Amino acid sequence: MHSLLPERYIASLRLNYRMRLGATALFFLSVAVAIGVVALLPSYILSRGQETKAAEDLALLQKTSHSQDANQAEASIKTTKALITAFEGHQDTVPLSLIIETVVLQRKPGISITSVQVKRSGMTDAALNVAGVATSRDALLTFQKSLAKDPHFSKVDLPISDLAKTKDIRFNITAVAKW
Amino acid sequence: MTGTTMFTRAFFKFFPPPVYLETRHGGLHISDDAVRIIQFVQGLKGLEVRKHGMRALPRGVVDAGFIKDEKALGTILKELVTELGITSVTASLPEEKMYLFKLDVPSLNEKEIRQTIEFKLEENVPLSPADAVFYFDIVPSPVAGSGKHTVMVSVAPRKVIDTYLSVLTGAGLTVTSFEVEARALARAFVPKSAPDCELIVNVMNHKTGLYIVSGGVVSFTSTVLWGGALVTEAIAKEFGKTPEEAELLKRNAGYHDAQDTKKVLTAVAGTVGVLQKEIEKVYSYWVENGEEGKPIDRVVLCGSDSLLVGLASHVTPNPEIPTIVADTWMNAFSKDAYIPPISHDESLDYAVAIGLALS
Numbered sequence: 001m002h003s004l005l006p007e008r009y010i011a012s013l014r015l016n017y018r019m020r021l022g023a024t025a026l027f028f029l030s031v032a033v034a035i036g037v038v039a040l041l042p043s044y045i046l047s048r049g050q051e052t053k054a055a056e057d058l059a060l061l062q063k064t065s066h067s068q069d070a071n072q073a074e075a076s077i078k079t080t081k082a083l084i085t086a087f088e089g090h091q092d093t094v095p096l097s098l099i100i101e102t103v104v105l106q107r108k109p110g111i112s113i114t115s116v117q118v119k120r121s122g123m124t125d126a127a128l129n130v131a132g133v134a135t136s137r138d139a140l141l142t143f144q145k146s147l148a149k150d151p152h153f154s155k156v157d158l159p160i161s162d163l164a165k166t167k168d169i170r171f172n173i174t175a176v177a178k179w
Numbered sequence: 180m181t182g183t184t185m186f187t188r189a190f191f192k193f194f195p196p197p198v199y200l201e202t203r204h205g206g207l208h209i210s211d212d213a214v215r216i217i218q219f220v221q222g223l224k225g226l227e228v229r230k231h232g233m234r235a236l237p238r239g240v241v242d243a244g245f246i247k248d249e250k251a252l253g254t255i256l257k258e259l260v261t262e263l264g265i266t267s268v269t270a271s272l273p274e275e276k277m278y279l280f281k282l283d284v285p286s287l288n289e290k291e292i293r294q295t296i297e298f299k300l301e302e303n304v305p306l307s308p309a310d311a312v313f314y315f316d317i318v319p320s321p322v323a324g325s326g327k328h329t330v331m332v333s334v335a336p337r338k339v340i341d342t343y344l345s346v347l348t349g350a351g352l353t354v355t356s357f358e359v360e361a362r363a364l365a366r367a368f369v370p371k372s373a374p375d376c377e378l379i380v381n382v383m384n385h386k387t388g389l390y391i392v393s394g395g396v397v398s399f400t401s402t403v404l405w406g407g408a409l410v411t412e413a414i415a416k417e418f419g420k421t422p423e424e425a426e427l428l429k430r431n432a433g434y435h436d437a438q439d440t441k442k443v444l445t446a447v448a449g450t451v452g453v454l455q456k457e458i459e460k461v462y463s464y465w466v467e468n469g470e471e472g473k474p475i476d477r478v479v480l481c482g483s484d485s486l487l488v489g490l491a492s493h494v495t496p497n498p499e500i501p502t503i504v505a506d507t508w509m510n511a512f513s514k515d516a517y518i519p520p521i522s523h524d525e526s527l528d529y530a531v532a533i534g535l536a537l538s
Contacts, residue, residue: 003314004272004335004357009344013355017202024200 093123094179102153102177103130106146110139118177128153128175136167144173152177195221204355205230206363206535207256207268207347211241212384214256217521217532218265224516226537230263231521231529243386244273244339249346256350267353269535270343271360274388274402278304278334279359281398283327287317296332304334312340316362316396331396333359356538361390361397363534364481368505369395375476378465379505380458380494381530382482384408387454389461393473399465403457407484409450417446429487444489451487455494462496481505481530507533 005013100116107113117129130147134140140162148156156175163169195201205218213235220229234255240248260266280303284295296315297308304311311334318329340357347354364379369392381388385406391399407429415425428443458478465475477500480491485504495502507526508514511533521529 004312004333004340005354006312006337006340006344009354013353016353017200020200024197 093120094126094177098179099126099128099177102150103128103147106143106150108139108142108146110135111143124179126177128173128177130173130175132171134169134171137163137165137169140169140171147173147175152179154178192221202267202353202355204267204269204536204538205260205263205265206532206537207270207352208360208363208529208531208535209241209252209271209273209343210236210383210531211243211386212236213528214252214259215529215532216259216263216265216268217529217536218263219511219536222517225512227512227517228519228521230265231532232259232263233528234259244275246342246346249342249349253346253349256346256352260350260352266351267355268347269356269358269538270347270354271363271531271535272335272339272343272357274360274390274400276335276339277359277400278306279397279400280304280332280334281318282315282330282332284330285327287328292317292330296330300334303332306334306336310337311335312337318396318398319394331398333362333397358535358538359397359400360388360531361392361400363531363538364390364505365392365395365397365534366510366537367507367530367534368479368481368509371395371510376470376473378458378461378475378478378496380454380478380480380485382407382454382480382484382490384484387457387482389458391461391465391469391475393470398470399461401457401461403454405450405454405457407482407487409453410447410484410487413447413450414443417442429484440488447487448493451490451493455496458494459496475500478502479505481507481527483524483527485527486524505530510537 096118099118103116104113111132111134113130113132115129115131117131119127119129121127134143140158144156144158147153153175154177156173158171158173162171203218203220205216208215213233215231215233217231218229219226221227236255237251240246240251240255246252260268282296282299282303284292286292292315296313300306300308300311300313313332313334315330315332318331335357343357344354360381361379364381365377369375369377376391376393379388379390379392381390383406385404385408387403387405389399389401389403390397411422411425411429414420414428415422418425418428420428429447462475469475475496478491478495480494480502481504485491491502491504505527507523507530508519512519519526526533
């Protein structure tokens with residue numbers, strides 16, 4: 001192409017052309033970037049809108065969640081408080097185990113206790129119902145007497161009907177306990 | 180045309196490069212008498228003339244290819260290219276300052292060819308490689324039996340190139356290439372499809388270039404100091420007319436009645452005979468020393484003075500060889516598809532510029 005031109009001049013022509021090529025490439029690159037930016041603008045605006053909406057939704061959700069947590073916590077506290085109150089009410093009463101243990105200590109040979117019902121009527125008072133099986137009438141009477149002798153029990157009643165049988169007698173003794 | 184070239188052309192037809200990168204150049208022909216410039220643009224049906232212009236040069240500004248008055252030529256050129264808005268050109272160099280020689284090279288590698296030429300340069304031209312700028316054309320057919328190829332080397336003195344470059348860049352032009360006139364003419368009107376061996380006779384005002392183009396490659400150049408001005412002078416002398424009147428008579432010869440035309444032909448016969456002898460010399464040289472098996476197939480005349488009635492038949496070196504006036508637009512476009520804004524007569528003077536613009 002560049003015939004009969006000095007090498008130095010050809011070099012300057014080439015440099016000039018490459019600079020123009022570079023400028024053209026930059027121009028087209030800029031145009032491509034500009035087109036890309038314009039093309040992405042609607043998506044960007046849409047994304048921003050969605051982001052804002054998502055943030056708002058998240059904030060609302062967190063707020064609701066906090067409120068629910070607070071309600072749950074409040075309910076839990078109330079339950080706990082009620083339980084505490086309930087337990088506090090029996091704090092000074094005689095432990096049930098002590099009552100049962102006292103009954104069991106009075107048991108004699110030939111007596112099998114099948115149940116002990118305790119019905120509290122005050123801090124220290126309770127109505128007892130001791131059920132079981134006695135091998136003989138004598139064993140049953142001995143058990144009733146020993147219960148009656150215990151200072152914590154009063155009004156130890158054995159129904160007469162329970163003494164109708166001579167052996168393997170099902171009994172039901174009632175008493176009033178006081179500590 | 181190779182498949183790759185065809186593909187490249189088709190590709191760039193549909194995906195043209197940006198105008199900013201195209202380096203759209205004009206063809207600038209600087210002769211002793213005038214500067215002519217022409218630029219083409221790719222139209223829908225092929226090339227079209229986009230811009231063209233001419234400025235006559237005062238006598239002595241350029242003389243036998245030497246730029247004698249750089250300032251005056253620079254001013255005229257600047258005025259012309261500013262008016263046309265052309266910034267880049269392929270320019271012609273005068274034949275008188277050029278050297279042409281043939282060289283056989285062992286390889287078609289461009290670097291190796293250049294090295295061979297540099298090595299052999301001083302054997303062929305009176306210039307050292309440092310003082311010369313050259314280019315080469317590869318002759319299509321290799322040297323028979325040797326495995327070598329022939330290149331035609333055109334050499335210009337670096338001083339001449341520097342002077343031309345200085346003037347053209349001073350006029351605000353970027354020069355994409357320099358070419359010898361013969362090569363530009365070959366590009367303009369030697370058929371691309373089946374290039375024969377042609378003798379081109381480029382008639383200018385004060386000189387005539389005789390070039391032999393073989394296979395599309397310029398193989399011989401010669402310049403004779405014979406031009407259209409001598410014909411005008413002969414007519415003026417014979418008819419006692421002013422140069423302007425004689426010029427008009429010369430242009431219109433053939434359009435007058437037969438008697439007047441005969442008188443004009445008689446008046447110029449002597450001076451045209453000089454040109455005929457020069458052409459015969461070149462023809463004989465080629466017959467004896469030219470490429471084997473490549474006789475001159477035709478003589479092609481160009482330059483507006485080549486239209487002088489009877490010139491073609493008068494200068495032919497061999498009656499069997501057709502002598503025609505060039506169709507300067509042949510390789511630019513089809514005249515069936517596009518009508519150029521330059522007349523045929525005028526286009527003959529633009530032939531070099533057209534060939535340069537087609538490069």
